[in-house]
Amino acid sequence: MAPLEPQEKVLVSEEFLESAHGELACTDCHGGDNSAPDKESAHEGFEPHPSVNNPQETCGECHEEIAESAPDSLHATLKTFPGYLKKRSSDETWPTIDEGRERHCASCHASCGACHVSRPKYVGTGFIDGHMFNAKPDPVNQCTACHGSRIGNEFFGNRGQGDIHLRKFTMTCRDCHGAEEMHAAAPEDLENRYHLAEAANCRDCHQDLQFGSVREHRIHNNTVQCQVCHSQTYTNCYSCHTGTDEDGIAYFINNLDFEDMKIGFNPDRIPGNNYKWVLLRHVPVDPHVFDYYIKDGFPKFDVASTWKRTSPHNIQRRTWQNVNCNNCHGQRDLFLAESDLLNYEIKANYGLTVTDEQIPKKRARTMAVNIDTSGVIESRVVDVAWLNEHLDDDGLVIIDARSESLWEQEHIPGAISLDPNNPEELRKAATSEAPLQLEDAESLGEILGEYGMSADDHIIVYCDKGQNGGFLLSVLDYAGAKNISFLNGGIAAWKKAGYELTDEDTDYDEKTFEVNLRTELLVDNDFVKANLDNPNVVIVDVRILQQSMGFLKHGLAARPGRVPGSVQFPIFGLYEDHSGIKPAEELLWVLKERNIPKHKTIVVTCNTGMWAGASQYIFRYLGYPDVKVHDESWIGWND
Amino acid sequence: MFGKSSKQTGLMFSVQCVIFLLFLVFSKNALSDDSSCIVCHTDIDLLEENLGKTKTKKSALQAGSG
Numbered sequence: 001m002a003p004l005e006p007q008e009k010v011l012v013s014e015e016f017l018e019s020a021h022g023e024l025a026c027t028d029c030h031g032g033d034n035s036a037p038d039k040e041s042a043h044e045g046f047e048p049h050p051s052v053n054n055p056q057e058t059c060g061e062c063h064e065e066i067a068e069s070a071p072d073s074l075h076a077t078l079k080t081f082p083g084y085l086k087k088r089s090s091d092e093t094w095p096t097i098d099e100g101r102e103r104h105c106a107s108c109h110a111s112c113g114a115c116h117v118s119r120p121k122y123v124g125t126g127f128i129d130g131h132m133f134n135a136k137p138d139p140v141n142q143c144t145a146c147h148g149s150r151i152g153n154e155f156f157g158n159r160g161q162g163d164i165h166l167r168k169f170t171m172t173c174r175d176c177h178g179a180e181e182m183h184a185a186a187p188e189d190l191e192n193r194y195h196l197a198e199a200a201n202c203r204d205c206h207q208d209l210q211f212g213s214v215r216e217h218r219i220h221n222n223t224v225q226c227q228v229c230h231s232q233t234y235t236n237c238y239s240c241h242t243g244t245d246e247d248g249i250a251y252f253i254n255n256l257d258f259e260d261m262k263i264g265f266n267p268d269r270i271p272g273n274n275y276k277w278v279l280l281r282h283v284p285v286d287p288h289v290f291d292y293y294i295k296d297g298f299p300k301f302d303v304a305s306t307w308k309r310t311s312p313h314n315i316q317r318r319t320w321q322n323v324n325c326n327n328c329h330g331q332r333d334l335f336l337a338e339s340d341l342l343n344y345e346i347k348a349n350y351g352l353t354v355t356d357e358q359i360p361k362k363r364a365r366t367m368a369v370n371i372d373t374s375g376v377i378e379s380r381v382v383d384v385a386w387l388n389e390h391l392d393d394d395g396l397v398i399i400d401a402r403s404e405s406l407w408e409q410e411h412i413p414g415a416i417s418l419d420p421n422n423p424e425e426l427r428k429a430a431t432s433e434a435p436l437q438l439e440d441a442e443s444l445g446e447i448l449g450e451y452g453m454s455a456d457d458h459i460i461v462y463c464d465k466g467q468n469g470g471f472l473l474s475v476l477d478y479a480g481a482k483n484i485s486f487l488n489g490g491i492a493a494w495k496k497a498g499y500e501l502t503d504e505d506t507d508y509d510e511k512t513f514e515v516n517l518r519t520e521l522l523v524d525n526d527f528v529k530a531n532l533d534n535p536n537v538v539i540v541d542v543r544i545l546q547q548s549m550g551f552l553k554h555g556l557a558a559r560p561g562r563v564p565g566s567v568q569f570p571i572f573g574l575y576e577d578h579s580g581i582k583p584a585e586e587l588l589w590v591l592k593e594r595n596i597p598k599h600k601t602i603v604v605t606c607n608t609g610m611w612a613g614a615s616q617y618i619f620r621y622l623g624y625p626d627v628k629v630h631d632e633s634w635i636g637w638n639d
Numbered sequence: 640m641f642g643k644s645s646k647q648t649g650l651m652f653s654v655q656c657v658i659f660l661l662f663l664v665f666s667k668n669a670l671s672d673d674s675s676c677i678v679c680h681t682d683i684d685l686l687e688e689n690l691g692k693t694k695t696k697k698s699a700l701q702a703g704s705g
Contacts, residue, residue, distance in 0.1 A: 007686035012677065026676040034674035039689060042675050243700065251698035 001145055004119070004126035013130025021133050029058045049121075051112035059112045067112075072185035074193055075110040079186045084285075088298040097297050100290040103250040104242045108146050115142055115182070122146050135179075139172040140551045150235055154314035155545075157570030159259060159577060160232035161590070162545040163315050167568055170549070176200040194273060194309065201272065202226045216322070225266070225278040227311050229322040233261045234312040235577060238342075240284035243292045254284050258492075259577040261321075263328075264336035264352045267305050280336055280352060281310035287344055302347040307336060318593055320586045324369045330362035369589060375598070375623025376584045380473075382485045384493045387412070387460060397457045397508075401468040402491070410501040412462065412494055416508055418451045420472040421610070435556055436608040437631045438522065444479045445515035452508035455481050455516065462487035462494070466575030470614025474629065477617065480516030486617065490579035521616065523628045525637065528603060532565055537601045541566040542574075542615045543634070547607065554607040556635040563605055563630075563637060569594055571611045574618045581618065588622055598624050605630035 016022045027034045032046035050058040060067030070076060082101055089097045107122050114120040115137040118127050123145040128138050137143055144152030153159045155166060165171040181198040193199060203209070206226075209217040220229070239255040264280040266273075285306055290297045321328045328334060335354040338346065390396060391414060400407045400415040407417035420426050425447055427436045438444070453459055459481055463469035469486055476484050487494070495501065531537040541562050546552045548568045553560035562568070573590065576582060588598075596602060602624055604612040612629045619627040679685050 005687075006690035007683050010680055010690075011683050011686060012680040014681070017677070017681075026674060026680075030676075032676070034676050036675060039679070245698040245700050247698070249698040251701040253700065253702045 001119075001123050001141075001148075003124040009118075009124075009126030011127065011130060013132065016131040019132060021131075049111060049113060049125075051114075051117075052109075055112055066179075066183045069185040070112060070183045073183055074186045074190075074196065075115070075182060077186065078106060078108060079188075080190055080192050081105065083191075084304050085298075087303050088285075088301050090299045093294055093297040093299065096294040097290050100242055100293040104252050110146065120146050136174045139174075140546055143173040151313045154232070154234060154312050157545045157568075157572055159235065159572050160314045160570075161316065161573035161594075162568075162570055163313055164317055165315060166545055166549070176204070192268065192308075194268065195270060222274065223276050225273075225275040225309075225311075227279050227315070228263055228277055229328070230315045230317065230319060231261065231279060231312040232314040232316060232319060232573075233259045233576065234279075234281060234310065234314065235259055236262075236282035237284035238282060239286045240289050241286065241292070242290055257577070259580070261334060262307070262336040262340065263334055264307060264354060266309060267307075267352050268309050278309045279312065280307040281312075282306060283308050301344070305349045305352055306345045307349050307352055320589060323589065325363040325366045327369075329360045332356065332359060335359050371585045371588050371592075373584050373588065375625075376588075377621055377623060379483070380485055380617070380621040381488050381581055382460060383488050384497050384499060387487055387494075388497070388499050393458070395457050397453050397459045399451070399453070399459060399461045399472065400491075401461050401463040401472045406464070408503065410491075410503050411506075412491070413500055413502050413504075414506055415462070416452050416506050418472065420468055420475065426472075426475050427608075427610075430556060434632075435635055436610070437636070438475065438478070438609070441479070441515045441517050444475065445513045448476065448479060448481075448515075449511050449513040452511055453481070453513055454511040455479070455514050456483075457481075457511075458483040458485070460485050460487055462490045463579055464491050465577070466490070466579035466581075467571060467611055467614045469579060470575065470617040471610045473617045474521075474613030477620065478518055478521045478629075479513065480518060481513075486581070486621070488579075488581050492578035493580065520626070521628060522631050523603060524630075525632050527628070528563060528605070528630055528637075531601075531603070532563075534601075537603060538596055539563055539566040539603045539605060539630075540596055540615070541568050541605050542571040542611050543568075543606050544570050544572070547634075554635055557607065558635075562634065566605060567594060567596060569596065571606070571615050574615055581621075584622055587618070591619075591622070598622075600626075602627045603630055604628070605633050607634045609633045 025034060026032070029050045030047050031050075032043050033041060036042035036044070047053060055067045055071055072079075074080065082098065085097055085101055086094055108120070110120055116133050116135070117131060118125050119141050128134075128141040144155065155163045157163075157167075161167075165175070177200050181196070181200055184196060184198040186196060190196060209221045212218070216229070235257050236259075237254050237257045240252050241255065242250065242252050244250055262280050263277055266275050266278040267280075269275070283306060287296075287298050287301050321331075321334065335358075336349075336352060338353045338355075341349055341353065387398070391398075391412075398412055398415040400411045400417050401420055402417075403419050403421070404417050407415070411417070418425065423429055423436055426439055426444065428434050428439060430436055439447070453476075459473075459476060461469040461473050461476075461484070469490065473484050473486055489496075528539065532539075541548045543562075545568060547554065547560070548562045548566070548570075550560040550562070569591075574581070574587065581587070591597075602619060604615045604619070604627060606612040606615075609629055609631050612633060616627045616629050679689070
């Protein structure tokens, strides 16, 4: 989230002055001197965040009950977090660990104002609505400003397809997590946030599970956590380390995170949540998190698990693992194995892992999921083992589609750097009459040739997230390249496999790229407008849900919104973190489930055409015969 | 005699109360609408002139999900 400018942060609106809170004098809450002639003296004794330091005397004047309990809420205290660190420490090491925790891990405290007036301190503060007090916190600028890397990304489709509660029912955070939960004082000895009596629970709404019409609910009720069947993959974090930079600013580095899903035995069986099976997430704790402050600070590291019960916010009614019993039963990879644990955490996770014998057995009779994968063009995606074997093949060109600075640090030997995100290369300037639209055929041919490619080469593209590589491949496809492939898993998979990396320059010669445009792959606004009501055309918006639902807009777009009638399917439902691609069978099922069928014409749209291109590449890999990129996309949509 | 005097005193008291309440209401508004705080904090140009650039409080070394 880009920080607000200083003047934007403190600009008070007329609307606020006319509101109930606007009738109070500024000094009533903030102190200072409102009759002073200059800025300095006016701010003497000024309290910028009155609800942090003095909630009872400010907010509590009217909201007495809330001001009494909220200072002890989990949002205000993060109470359960130090509990786990303390458990792992000793009496001698805890004071130092606690000091480090306070510096590095406690910046997420939230006050009344951080949920009702301003952006939280963690993201730089600043009024979100001219100092208006909003009873319902803003899901983008407030809730997920802090709960962003996991909850926000999953909920809004920055990882996976997003959450059905949002997409289908426009539900946001407050619809499940009400004021009662947010303002509740957490008991001193609260074990974890799930133990809070007021915590949200799926069953608060979904109450008919035991006796309802869904057979699977009746079978799994009280045994399997809802998310086991209804979540998509989520992120796991490893090996957080803390330190202080040259300017004295505290930081943390989370050395590894990856998208996955693991089912394990419930480490935290309590009444109301007494499931046998739950989803487990690796938390970033590491024996050496606070080595910067104290060595061997966690002599009792094993007393708490490093895999915790999790509740991803990326729910779908139907998921790949619940569409068929045997997509879960008998699937070794879905269940946490002892081999998934690192040496230092085996004891810490005792009782959570699942042996081969403990995995629920495959069912003999199930409803088959018939997905035809015969149309998948396998050559369009290669894995790292294949590339490692073919590095020296004649006619093979490897393109690194990450930023040039990342390429300079390390790259696959022989890779040429071409960042397609640079609009001066393949797309017209953002300030041009056709902002960020593809260059004409002649320019494309010149640029691709300049970077050592010909239309007859076998061109392998890799990156780190998927979108850059996929977009470049869609441009190559459009320009007429004959043999192109995406490196599944990108640089992360290459590293994980232990293959060679280099920081040396790559020698290559310019070539002639003979452009033979596949014009059927690109369409303009006129085509989209003419087909808005065409039942044989599906317009797919692959932006994140924040944008396609109108919470946020791209900087170049005139307004928030989306093309009428478009299907919302975020690109991250196609590309995993670190540019992995899920099995074709699963992707084809998901797309069919979302009413994006193969036999129709698919028009992919986004903000600038880039994510649309990257998505088009996956659709074509899956064998979709007619997929077009909306070149103008939302920033050029003028209807 | 006693009753009339009491009635006049009561009326006077009511009038004084109304005046006092009006004073409270207007003085309150004066505090918020016309205070030096509001003069600056509703004028984006004035704020821009008087405030520095945003400084990031996060370290460039910070990386990864929390």
